Amino acid sequence: MLAELISIGDELLIGQTINTNAAWLGQELSLMGIRVKWVSTISDGESDILDAFDLAFKRADLIIVTGGLGPTKDDITKHTLVKYFNTRLVMNQVVLDKVEQFFKKRGREILEVNRLQAALPESCQVLINNHGTASGMWFEKDNKILLSMPGVPYEMKGIMNDYGFEKIKSFFNVQGLYHKTLLTTGIGESFLAKELSDWEVELEKEGLSLAYLPSPGMVKLRVSSYVGVSEKEKVGRYLNQVKDRFPAYVYGWNEDTLAKVVSDLALKYKLKLGTVESCTGGGVANEIVSIPGSSAYFEGSLVTYSYDLKTKLANVNPKTLEVCGAVSEETVIEMAVGGKKFLDVDFCVSISGIAGPDGGTEDKPVGTVWMAIAHSDGVETKKIKLGDNRQRNIQMTIFAALNFLRLTILEKIV
Amino acid sequence: MLAELISIGDELLIGQTINTNAAWLGQELSLMGIRVKWVSTISDGESDILDAFDLAFKRADLIIVTGGLGPTKDDITKHTLVKYFNTRLVMNQVVLDKVEQFFKKRGREILEVNRLQAALPESCQVLINNHGTASGMWFEKDNKILLSMPGVPYEMKGIMNDYGFEKIKSFFNVQGLYHKTLLTTGIGESFLAKELSDWEVELEKEGLSLAYLPSPGMVKLRVSSYVGVSEKEKVGRYLNQVKDRFPAYVYGWNEDTLAKVVSDLALKYKLKLGTVESCTGGGVANEIVSIPGSSAYFEGSLVTYSYDLKTKLANVNPKTLEVCGAVSEETVIEMAVGGKKFLDVDFCVSISGIAGPDGGTEDKPVGTVWMAIAHSDGVETKKIKLGDNRQRNIQMTIFAALNFLRLTILEKIV
Known part of the structure; x- marks a missing residue:
C-alpha cells in the first residue's frame, strides 16, 4: 500500500x-x-x-x-x-x-x-x-x-x-511500517558508520533497514521495519545496543528535541534554569519556553547584547570586558555566575560569541563562541569554533548550549 | 527552459x-x-x-x-x-x-x-x-x-x-522570469482579492500573473512576468498601486522580514531598541539579533518569565501582578516602562500572554496576549487573541510585536 x-x-x-x-x-x-x-x-x-x-x-x-x-x-x-x-x-x-x-x-x-x-x-x-x-x-x-x-x-x-x-x-487495510530513531550529537556520521558496520550487517540480515540522517550538530540513526509494529521490540533492542555503546553521545529518541530533554531533566530533578545570552539574543530561552509547562522550571533570561548590559545585568566587571573582551572565557564565567545569582536559579548558561558576518579578529575569528554554565558546585566552560554563516552559527550555538546544559546536569545531578 | x-x-x-x-x-x-x-x-x-x-x-x-x-x-x-x-x-x-x-x-x-x-x-x-x-x-x-x-x-x-x-x-541561454512580491499584514486574503479584482483583470491583460500567498499573520502578493526582467518596471508599477492604496498594511518587499524592516528603521533614525518578554521567551530579541549588525541598535532584553523577575528586572509593582494578573494591560505597561528605563533604550516592547496549552481562564483564555511599547512620548498597548496551539501562538505573537513596533516607530518618529 x-x-x-x-x-x-x-x-x-x-x-x-x-x-x-x-x-x-x-x-x-x-x-x-x-x-x-x-x-x-x-x-x-x-x-x-x-x-x-x-x-x-x-x-x-x-x-x-x-x-x-x-x-x-x-x-x-x-x-x-x-x-x-x-x-x-x-x-x-x-x-x-x-x-x-x-x-x-x-x-x-x-x-x-x-x-x-x-x-x-x-x-x-x-x-x-x-x-x-x-x-x-x-x-x-x-x-x-x-x-x-x-x-x-x-x-x-x-x-x-x-x-x-x-x-x-x-x-485501507494497511500493513504497519514501524521505525524508531536514535538521536546522537558529538560524533561524526562516518565514524559512527565504521564503528557500527558489523552491527549494520546483522541488522540487515534481520530484515531491518538503517538510515543515517545528519543535520547541523547531530546524526540521527533510524531503524525501520516494513513488517510493522510487531517488530517494535526487535528495533528497540538494536538501537539500545548503540545507546549502550555510546552513552555520552545519545541524547534522545524520535522527535525529542534537546530543549525537551533538558526540560524533562529540570522537571525530574526540580531544577530552576536561566540564561544570560549575548550572540544568541534569547534563542536558548526561546527554545526552552517552546516546551509546554516550562514556567515550572524556567525563571527567565538576561539578553545582554551590549557591553553596558553585561555589566549592569550580569555584574560582569568592566575590567574583564576591557582586558579579555566580551568573547572570552573570563567574561562568560562572570556572566554565568552573575546571572545565576541574579536570576536565582540552579543552572545558568551564559553565551558570548561572534556570530558574524563581521566583528571577527585574527585571534577571535567569526564563529568563535564561548559558553559557561554556573551551578552550585562551580562553573564549567566550553569553547566552540563555527563557520561564517550568521544564522547557522546562532542555530548551532543554541544547540551546543542546550547539549552542554544537558551534559552538565547529568554530570552534576544525576 | x-x-x-x-x-x-x-x-x-x-x-x-x-x-x-x-x-x-x-x-x-x-x-x-x-x-x-x-x-x-x-x-x-x-x-x-x-x-x-x-x-x-x-x-x-x-x-x-x-x-x-x-x-x-x-x-x-x-x-x-x-x-x-x-x-x-x-x-x-x-x-x-x-x-x-x-x-x-x-x-x-x-x-x-x-x-x-x-x-x-x-x-x-x-x-x-x-x-x-x-x-x-x-x-x-x-x-x-x-x-x-x-x-x-x-x-x-x-x-x-x-x-x-x-x-x-x-x-543554457535562459529567458528571464521576473517576479516581485509585496508583503502585507493586517488584511485578509479574500478582502484583498475583492478590493483588487479590477486591478487583477488589468494585470492579466498585460500578461502578468498574480498569486496570493497567505501565511500566519500575513498575505504576500506575488506578480510574475515570464517575459523577464525587462518587465521589471511594469511589475513594480502594478505593485506600487497596491502599496499606495493600502499603505498601512504593506510592510515590505520580497524576502524582507519584519525584523529587517524594524532594523532598517532603527538604523536610519538612530534608535536604540530593547524588549521585555514573558510568553515569547526572548523570541522577539532572537529575531532582531538574526539581522547582521544588530549590535548598532539593539541593547538587550529582559526575559521575565517568572512573576519575581517581572518585579525584580522590569520593576513591575507586585500589587499590579496581584490585582490585574501577569497577562494584563497594566502589567505590560509597567514592563515596557520599566524595561525602557532599565535597558536605556528609545523603544521598548513588552509582551505577556498565555501561550497554552494550559493556563487559560474564562476571562483570559489560552491565546490572550497583551503587548506594550514604551517610547519617549508615552506608551501604546495592544491586545491580540490567538488560538490554542502553543508554537503557533508564540510565532504569531513575535510577528505581531515586531509589526506593532514598526507601526509605532513610523507614527512617532517618521
Whole structure:
C-alpha cells in the first residue's frame, strides 16, 4: 500500500514557501504504517495537475493533494478535480452555514468568493473544515483514494486529525511500517558508520533497514521495519545496543528535541534554569519556553547584547570586558555566575560569541563562541569554533548550549 | 527552459527532514530566470531513482538531484548514476587530496569510506566541494543537464554558489522570469482579492500573473512576468498601486522580514531598541539579533518569565501582578516602562500572554496576549487573541510585536 503526496503551488516551486505539509503528512502516514513513496510538487497549471493525477493513480493507492483551494483566482485545484472526475459543483448547505458562521464570529464581512467555497464536487465526500473555509474532498476511483486538502498547514492538519486519518485507516487495510530513531550529537556520521558496520550487517540480515540522517550538530540513526509494529521490540533492542555503546553521545529518541530533554531533566530533578545570552539574543530561552509547562522550571533570561548590559545585568566587571573582551572565557564565567545569582536559579548558561558576518579578529575569528554554565558546585566552560554563516552559527550555538546544559546536569545531578 | 528538482531520501518522505534544499534551489533558479516546474521527492531505491531520471529527462532541460551522496551504505545515488549513464568510477586525485585535507584539518581520522568518496563517475565533470567531502557531478545528455549534489544544505549551497549556478548560466541561454512580491499584514486574503479584482483583470491583460500567498499573520502578493526582467518596471508599477492604496498594511518587499524592516528603521533614525518578554521567551530579541549588525541598535532584553523577575528586572509593582494578573494591560505597561528605563533604550516592547496549552481562564483564555511599547512620548498597548496551539501562538505573537513596533516607530518618529 503506497502513498503519493501532491503539493500544488508555484510558491512552493519558486521556494517562497517551504513544503512543511509534505513533511508532516509523511510523518503521520509513516506512523500509521503507510509508506509515502513519492512527493510531487507541481505548479498551479491545469495540465500539470491532470498529469500528476494520472501518474499518481498509476503508481500509488492513496493520493493526498494539498493546495490550490483558496478563494482567489490562482486557486484552480477544485475546478481541475471537477474535470478529472467528470463531475459538477453543487452548493453544500452545511458547509455554507459553516463558512457564514466563520466570518460572522470574526466580525468580518463575507464575500461572494467565500460563499463559493461551499460549492463542492458532487461525486466527492466532503470533509468539513472546522478551522477555515476550504473543505477537504475525498474521491474514490478503482479502489484508490484521492484526498484534496487546503494548503494552509493549520487547516490541513485540522481536517486530517478530525477525520482524514480515520477515513484512510478504515478504507485501507494497511500493513504497519514501524521505525524508531536514535538521536546522537558529538560524533561524526562516518565514524559512527565504521564503528557500527558489523552491527549494520546483522541488522540487515534481520530484515531491518538503517538510515543515517545528519543535520547541523547531530546524526540521527533510524531503524525501520516494513513488517510493522510487531517488530517494535526487535528495533528497540538494536538501537539500545548503540545507546549502550555510546552513552555520552545519545541524547534522545524520535522527535525529542534537546530543549525537551533538558526540560524533562529540570522537571525530574526540580531544577530552576536561566540564561544570560549575548550572540544568541534569547534563542536558548526561546527554545526552552517552546516546551509546554516550562514556567515550572524556567525563571527567565538576561539578553545582554551590549557591553553596558553585561555589566549592569550580569555584574560582569568592566575590567574583564576591557582586558579579555566580551568573547572570552573570563567574561562568560562572570556572566554565568552573575546571572545565576541574579536570576536565582540552579543552572545558568551564559553565551558570548561572534556570530558574524563581521566583528571577527585574527585571534577571535567569526564563529568563535564561548559558553559557561554556573551551578552550585562551580562553573564549567566550553569553547566552540563555527563557520561564517550568521544564522547557522546562532542555530548551532543554541544547540551546543542546550547539549552542554544537558551534559552538565547529568554530570552534576544525576 | 524548464527545470526539475529531484530530492532523494527516505528521511524526506517520512518527514523526518523538511525539504529546504528544494525551496532554496527554487528561489535561486527563479531569480536566474529558470522556471522550476516539478520537484520530485523519492526514496533511496535504485528503481525509483532510475524512473525519476527517465521522467525528468522527458520533461525538463535541467535536472538537479540532491541527496544520497554520503559515505554510508544507504547512500546509493552515485552508483545509480554510474548505471544510468553507463560509466564507471575512477579515483579523482584532486578530490582525494581535498578529502584527506578536510579530515586532517579537523584532527579527525580518515576512513576508507571517506576516501572512496573521491571515486567518481568517469563521464561526469566534477564540481569540487570546498565545504565537505561529497563532490558535485555534472552530466550532459541530449543537450540536457543532470547535476547531482550532496543533500547537506550547507554543502549543496556552497557548491552551487561556487560553480553550479555559473555553469548552468553559461550552458543554457535562459529567458528571464521576473517576479516581485509585496508583503502585507493586517488584511485578509479574500478582502484583498475583492478590493483588487479590477486591478487583477488589468494585470492579466498585460500578461502578468498574480498569486496570493497567505501565511500566519500575513498575505504576500506575488506578480510574475515570464517575459523577464525587462518587465521589471511594469511589475513594480502594478505593485506600487497596491502599496499606495493600502499603505498601512504593506510592510515590505520580497524576502524582507519584519525584523529587517524594524532594523532598517532603527538604523536610519538612530534608535536604540530593547524588549521585555514573558510568553515569547526572548523570541522577539532572537529575531532582531538574526539581522547582521544588530549590535548598532539593539541593547538587550529582559526575559521575565517568572512573576519575581517581572518585579525584580522590569520593576513591575507586585500589587499590579496581584490585582490585574501577569497577562494584563497594566502589567505590560509597567514592563515596557520599566524595561525602557532599565535597558536605556528609545523603544521598548513588552509582551505577556498565555501561550497554552494550559493556563487559560474564562476571562483570559489560552491565546490572550497583551503587548506594550514604551517610547519617549508615552506608551501604546495592544491586545491580540490567538488560538490554542502553543508554537503557533508564540510565532504569531513575535510577528505581531515586531509589526506593532514598526507601526509605532513610523507614527512617532517618521
